[in-house]
Amino acid sequence: MMLVPRRKNWDLFDDFFEDFPAVESKCMKTDIKEHENNYELIVDLPGFSKDNINISIENGYLEISAKTTSDKEENEKGKYLRRERFEGEYRRSFYIGDNITEEEIKASFKNGILKISVPKVKENPKANKKYIEIDE
Numbered sequence: 001m002m003l004v005p006r007r008k009n010w011d012l013f014d015d016f017f018e019d020f021p022a023v024e025s026k027c028m029k030t031d032i033k034e035h036e037n038n039y040e041l042i043v044d045l046p047g048f049s050k051d052n053i054n055i056s057i058e059n060g061y062l063e064i065s066a067k068t069t070s071d072k073e074e075n076e077k078g079k080y081l082r083r084e085r086f087e088g089e090y091r092r093s094f095y096i097g098d099n100i101t102e103e104e105i106k107a108s109f110k111n112g113i114l115k116i117s118v119p120k121v122k123e124n125p126k127a128n129k130k131y132i133e134i135d136e
Helices: 012-018
Strands: 030-034 038-044 053-058 061-068 088-095 106-110 113-119
Touching: 038 061, 061 113
Parallel strands: none
Antiparallel strands: 030 038, 038 113, 053 061, 061 088, 106 113
């Protein structure tokens, strides 16, 4: 009596690991904390190096991108039974307004945590309201 279905190139570990779905999140986990004069973005980037992280501002958006690649050796021995670590590029953007410059933003990276401090924009009360003329 055969308890396990017969397949070509069958491997016990293949079936074992198929029962555990790979949960791959391509989104940077980010917390945003409000302080009196600024906002603090706390971004999880485990396994990344500072050199592979870029922060830029364009059209009022703060963009964070981080790239990772695996260290594949040409003469690698053994075969992977499962690969869950993401290879590629993460990208995330947040609207911060047009009045903030890159000199006003501070960033630090330590132990896989990126912290970005963005100042709050002081709004001019006169500039807030814009009236639209109504035609008859």
